[in-house]
Amino acid sequence: MNEMELLKADIVKYGKKIKSANLVSGTWGNISIRHGDKIYITPCGIDYDNLLPEDIVTLNLEGKVIDGTKKPSTELNTHIELYKFREDINSIIHIHSIYATSIAAARKNIPAIVDDMAMIIGGEVPCAKYAFPGSKTIAQNIIEVIENKNAVLLSNHGAICLGRDIEEAFLVCEILEKSAQIYLFSTQIGIPKPLAMEEVEKMRDVYLNIYNSKE
Ligand SMILES: [Zn+2]
Incomplete structure (x- = not known):
């Protein structure tokens, strides 16, 4: 196979x-x-079970x-605008997973x-204002x-996850969904305590520069 x-x-x-992980x-x-x-990019309207490499649009x-x-x-427009905005990322995965979408x-x-949220996502996951699916406002x-950050929640819709490559974007999806689940469970027994900003920054730095340098 060529590149x-x-x-x-x-x-x-x-x-x-992403289908088998229920994302x-x-x-x-x-x-x-x-x-x-x-x-x-993936095409419109084809189930992942039936998706073939020749269906991918260039x-x-x-x-x-x-x-x-x-x-x-x-x-597509959301993907293009995010690639323009973030030179450091090369893959985007948009999911509708249960726990992230609940939040x-x-x-x-x-x-x-x-x-792992601090390391792989880069800290707190913000929630973007509501926009109609497919509209240009989503990217804005x-x-x-x-x-x-490598993940953003989309109000009343789902989440978008970014990575330096597709493997990392998928890992971000998994960590996001796990963190959303932990957050919801944690609120059942008290008020979850966020990590200090300097701890978040230190862990992110360790992950990018020591653990998982893709340079
Ligand atoms: Zn969607």
Whole structure:
């Protein structure tokens, strides 16, 4: 397989993973990879179980289709705007998982309450203001709150997770969902205590520079 075929195969592989991990249902959610000046993204309306590498749509950073016969995800604009805003990330996964969406439905942030959240997501997960799915406002609302975080909740909708590569974006999805679950459980027995900002920053630094340097 050449590089482009490997990237498409990776998107298909992680599509099946987000489905089997119950992070999405049916054809919901979407996945993309940025590679050089191209974006590879899942198409609209194809169930992850039936998704094939040739269904993945290739576009330039202006959103013009270069290769593929399917219609790109309706959230394409959100992916493009986030790649423009965050030079450090090369993969985006949008999910509708139960626990993260529960908190998004309450339009609350998830405080930085566990170590792996600090390391992999970069601390507290902000909740972006509500915007109609597929609208351009989604990207604006995410950019308003994302800073250098790798995950954002989308009010009454789901979450968006970023990574330096698709493997890391998927890990962010898993850590986000786990943290959302822990946060909800923790509120049953008291008020969860967030980590101090300096602890969050120290752990993030260890993760990026020692543990998992992708340089
Ligand atoms: Zn969605």
